[in-house]
Amino acid sequence: MKKIVILYPTILASHFAPMMQLVDVLLEEGYTVAVAVIDITMEQDVGDATFAATVDRAASSRRLSVSFHTLPRIRDPPSVTHGAGKASTTFGGAPDSPFYDMHRKNKHETLIMEKHIAKSIHNSSLRLHGRTPLTTYIVPKGTKNLKTGLSQNLDSICQLMTKQLDLLLINLELLRRYNKRLRGFLCSMPPGSVHALVVDVVSVDAFGLRIPVYTFYLTSTSTLAVFLQLPSIRAQGQPSFRELGDAHLNFHGVPPMPASHLMSKMLEDPETEIYKVADGILVNTFASLEARAVGSLRDSWFLPDSKCTIPPVYFIGPLVVESGDGAKGKHECIAWLDEQPEQSVVFLCFGSMAEARFSEAQLKEIAVGLENSGHRFLWVAVGPADPDLDVLLPEGFLERTNGRGLVVKQWALQVDVLRHKATGLFVTHCGWNSVLEGITAGVPMLCLPLYSEQKMNKVFMVEEAGIGVEVVGWQQGLVRSEEVEARARVTAHKEAATMAWKNGSSSRSAFSQFLSDAAGIGTGKTRV
Structure with missing residues (x-):
């Protein structure tokens, strides 16, 4: 029986593209690939504008050994009401939403912005999260000294907007909601046929599907190294990272990093179970590019807390989009x-x-x-x-x-x-x-x-x-x-980078090791 690798991407074109390059490599290795995607036509307010077109191009250009499976739509649409001079959106989020606690503490949120920003707010999946009404007041374009006369808490309102509009977190929540649909799709596969599931940075809920699960980390090894060290640093009594402003933090394997440069999710809650329960992490980089960060992840003292462990990390890049020479006409x-x-x-x-x-x-x-x-x-x-x-x-x-x-x-x-x-x-x-x-x-x-x-x-x-x-x-x-x-x-x-995927080179060897390890892990799990 031909082994199948299933990919489960977010609905961001920037994340989907390298996954399609991973598809091509898997096909070269003789695997069949299935891609499970959320129906962007039904959730069009969530992904970026180019996602649907990106999926269509990928589906039409890939070989027959790749199938695209659209997961059935979930039943949790938001309700939106409009009134004179303002619009109110009632959120329908679940208690495990990353935004739920925030909204539970804040009975009502008010945002003040220009029209084109408000349009982006109400066309986004922000309304998927929490159960708090949101009122938006529109100010005329070009209004000067907007801060004058407003609440002194305007800065915190702006921070709230930034946190709520973090498109990555929005997509994570959407993927969480589709996990039951993904499970149903996996259970429909022939017994023992699934070699591995490769997911974008997703929720813990996606793990526990009784097959080897790998996280495809789509940014640099340096950011991964920082991400994995934050819980240990906080455990040492480090003050709130957000309070540190531009103060530099020292991490193994990376240059000193201003606290203000950390992702908002890291600032709020650096703890994560995602990487502790994954069977491995695939990183879109190559060893010689990020030699120091790669080396730090392999050091035994990287995480001083003996209770903290990380799964194997495979540096399989660079996976980049191929040239578009085959496209019709010249741009x-x-x-x-x-x-x-x-x-x-x-x-x-x-x-x-x-x-x-x-x-x-x-x-x-x-x-x-x-x-x-x-x-x-x-x-x-x-x-x-x-x-x-x-x-x-x-x-x-x-x-x-x-x-x-x-x-x-x-x-x-x-x-x-x-x-x-x-x-x-x-x-x-x-x-x-x-x-x-x-x-x-x-x-x-x-x-x-x-x-x-x-x-x-x-x-x-x-x-x-x-x-x-x-x-x-x-x-x-x-x-x-x-x-x-x-x-x-x-x-x-x-x-x-050109040499990284040659036979016997770092990325090619890491990819072969990933496939071999997935097979070994699978023998010890009850396969779907």
Whole structure:
């Protein structure tokens, strides 16, 4: 009987893409692959805007040995009511929701924001969590001195918004709700046929399905090392991480990390059972790129508390999206790059969700920096339809930069742009997929982290690997010595990334070990 590996991704395109690269590797090893996905057409307010299209492309391009199974929809829709001047959303979350305790303590939440931000709030899966009514007051666009006259607790309200809008946590909760559907799908498989289940960073509920379960960790080993050490540090009497602000924390295997750079979930509750009960952790990296962090995870003193153990960790990257040469037609930005001199273009792209998080002031600052730099640039600005980016950009910006700059508003395959000979520099939000794509393309990076683990990735890129430069003063058009050094270092890592999947190399060996270990674990478990 041919063995099946089942993948269970979140509904984020940035997480789904590397899982599809994992699919291709599994197929090469002779496995059948099944991908269980949530019906994004029914939960369209939860994932990012590109997810449905990403799944469709993957389903149409993969071989017959891959099947995509849509899990039946759960029955827990939110109820939304609207009134004059305000909108109220009643949440329908479960008591085990990560937001439930917060909402139980706060009988009512009030958010004050501009219209386009409010639209994002009410179109998000924030309303999946808790049972607290949410009232949103809309203020006119461009209202100045908003803080004047408001409660002194506005800062804490903003922190609450940030925590509630953490899209990763939202997706984790959604996956928790679909675990029973996933269990039903697994039980429908032929007995003994499932070799392993590979899940995105998901809940403890997904474990205990009586088959080997592996977590696919989709960011850097450095962030994993920090994540695993936080409980031990807190046990030593460390004050609240949030209270430390920008104070640096020392971790094994990574550069000193400002407490403010930690993910919000880490700040609130660093304890987790996820990695303690997984049979292993797959990491999308390669050993030579993060040698110190990789080495720290293998040290016996990494976790001083003898009660804390971590499962085997397999460094199987880089798994990056392949070139889109087979796509129909040539994207306008590739055609434009064809006309530019070699290594002359600054490429700016901040992921599929980032533009919605940029304020109008931030967008204008980026535009001013590009205009003042004098460099050729390509800016993929995938922003919300309301307000239009034409309105947000400085007046006359597009006309003044016409010829040496191009702003495109539809998604372009980032890897194709990075591998184009005209691309000389990559301004990135430091999402791990983007970092790996920049490395494999051999393009040095300017770091402009926005949210989630991106600030932690920036520390690794700048302080440890030397493949990136923090965005400070680049808008003046200065070519700093650090940028030149980063170009040399990223070229070396590009060569190492190419070698990582050769027969007998680090990532290939780690992947083979993962498959072997999964088979061994399976013999000791009652198989579904």
